[in-house]
Amino acid sequence: MESVVLRNGVVVGSDAVSVADVLIVDGLIAAVGVNVDAPVGARDVDVTGCWVGPGFVDLHTHLREPGRESAETIASGALAAAVGGFSAIVAMPNTEPAIDNVALATYVLDQGSRAVVDVAVAGAITQGRHGERLAPMAELAQLGVRLFTDDGTGVQNAAVMRRALSYARPLGVRLAQHCEDENLAADGSMNEGSLSSRLGLIGRPAAAEEVMVARDIQLVRLTGAPLHFLHLSTARSLAMVGAARDEGLPVTVEVTPHHFSLDESACSTYDAHFKVNPPLRSPEDVAAVRASLTNGLADAVATDHAPHAAELKDLPFDEAPAGMLGLEHAASLTYEALGGSSADPVRFFALMSRNPARIAGLRPSDDRIRHSGHGGAVAVGEDANLVVFDPNGAWVASRETLQSLASNTPYHGRNLMGRVRFTVVRGAVVVDEGVLA
Template sequence: MTPKRLLIRGARILNPARHEDYIGNILIAGDRISAVSEHACDPDAEVIDAHGLTAVPGFVDLHVHLRDPGFTDKEDILSGCRAAAAGGVTSLLCMPNTKPAVDTPETVRYILDKAKDADAHVYVAAAITKGLGGAELNDLEALRKAGAVALSDDGRPVVDTACLAEAMCRAPELGMLVAAHCEDLYLAKKWYLNEGEISKQLGLSGVPAAAEDCGTAREIAVAAAYDVPVHICHVSTRTSVALIRDAKARGVQVTAETAPHYLLLTDEELLKRDADYRMNPPLRAEEDRLAMIEAVRDGTIDAIATDHAPHTPAEKADFLKAPNGSVGMETSFAASYTALVKTGVLTLAELVERMSVRPAQILGIEAGVIGAGEIADIALIDEHEEWLVDPDKLHGKSRNTPFKGMTLTGKVKATVCGGRVVYSEL
């Protein structure tokens, strides 16, 4: 139950949207922030002592698979949001490759209804095409009326380019984001790992970078030709980065995300023959990892999202037969901090901008700001705490993290979502 009043006291308040950074208090009434200042106080409020911690706007994850409906042995809406809360994620966009796919108003409403009591705000990306088949457009207006805020066939590209173009042209009129999974399926016939030196060492067929690059080029071409926006999901190759950078310079309405695993890991992890390191797009070479870091630094990549993709231990047991994907919401801040802030690439404020402020702007939701009257979504972090990633201590249903056994820097200590404390280590 939401407390009548909550006081976060003595935190460093880091609010990149308003260029603020000071020590102060945050007073929350119901689901809103009622006051933020150096001396905000209420003697009747429940108190969180945040001395030594940094309060930042809750993170917004643009790319999450909640597996509900249909695959709730892997994750469900409530368990996925518990994992989100443990990672400071207060808003997330769930992808439509469920069973059934999110291609009807009924399924959209099912997700939103189940998410009412969840520990994060859940936003729905509905399928662009019927059954994610890539060819027949859904009733986009009906999906929007049901509550979907975005469109995607994530997990697969929209194969029919005319269908993709129609969706991209209609989405702005409906106030919806098109999030594009960029992949040429004719090139991406093998699902094991990145095509390169590591795939040669393992004697396995790989997925060439060109599979992603060709898809990225197509989506950018459509956006440029029709002067409409597109958001590129899970960017992993240096050529895709170059295409996006060039498109932005030409005024194309393109935004992009990458994931923490592309910032911190490479395909050398696959030498372990452990399926937890297999995802789509696959981990790439060191040159690609460095290109991702530079692209986040210079703003070519706007946002960091997780592509949180839970799978059961049984599914991940066989290196070659396992499905692709890894969980990521609980480690997203720490992995990104370790890759970008600890190394001096970004400041903490710049990282928060890419994990909260900018994703909220891209999705067009109320989030990313700490201020009076704003929604009370706040993460309290200890940016210097080092911690070991133990899969058995994760809060979702699945354990397939590529960061297992790693020591990361930066820890979410508490999360407030809609004025409610949904996670706390304090």
């Protein structure tokens, strides 16, 4: 493996930044410092002005394998992740069939081991994601699965959710909930409000999310088990979870780039590229989600990358599937939302790498079964899972240049600031000057 030295970058630590060189040898960080001596034949790259930090970790990636490989495979999703600066992703279990057993989880991990980035897998909470009987969480935990979710929908039955939390707690695994009460959200295809009413589209009210957030906070209190809240999208949801955390409850929160970059007005032309669950919200909720990046309410940015075949997004709005791509634009949108040129790099890497790695159980100190360490320090001896992010890189999002097999990005034509120059996975440069190596 070629040795690489990244010269003169802004190395982003967990609480401070410093200008230094980073030497990568044999998959590990071999030196960090000023004027580092590189071995003979090492590649020397000037990254002056760029942020060098731990590779991004996505807690929420929908790969469509098995079941809908025409929209995305594990391999293609990993390519999209790499160009987005991610060194590790967590594959969501709502494939067809759902990942609710050891055989399927093993399949995804094996395919993932051949992919360009590290692929962890989340298991289903309930068998078939039907919300009734628990999936074999203990067996899956032995395989290294650390996160469980029925994402796509939430566990609707409160008693089943309580049982799942109680079962998960001694296993040391974390449940993650898609909070939407289906009785309230059923048939809805956008945020409920004046706009949905004018457009004649049935709404998914903010309350559909908030009642499940409120319920689950009480269940965390009851069971003491940790719970991760997926893609929170309303001001009230965030406030409730913030209060629960202040009380000492073991809750974590992710927010998505689309919920802090786009609001419901994007739906006004019935373009199904803007259909997603939970839906794009009011400008007030979007502002609250955006604020959560800096006020500490959000632990992590997660993409909810959801590939869909192009013809499905041409369907009428109410018939089209929900979900949008996210991996390739998440870092730029997060940088923009953190204030662009005034963004704090420490906070940026906390949201994009360190916290999601901790929530997913992918930190260097976490027990490792399949993967290397992610979200750690940029320090000698650590696995070289790194990203070089150029905060001054301006570019335009385009559906024509995506690595994902699907093209359902809502950002086509959007001007972006901040760009991934290099992604390094286990010491290998997989994205080189923004292009797959």
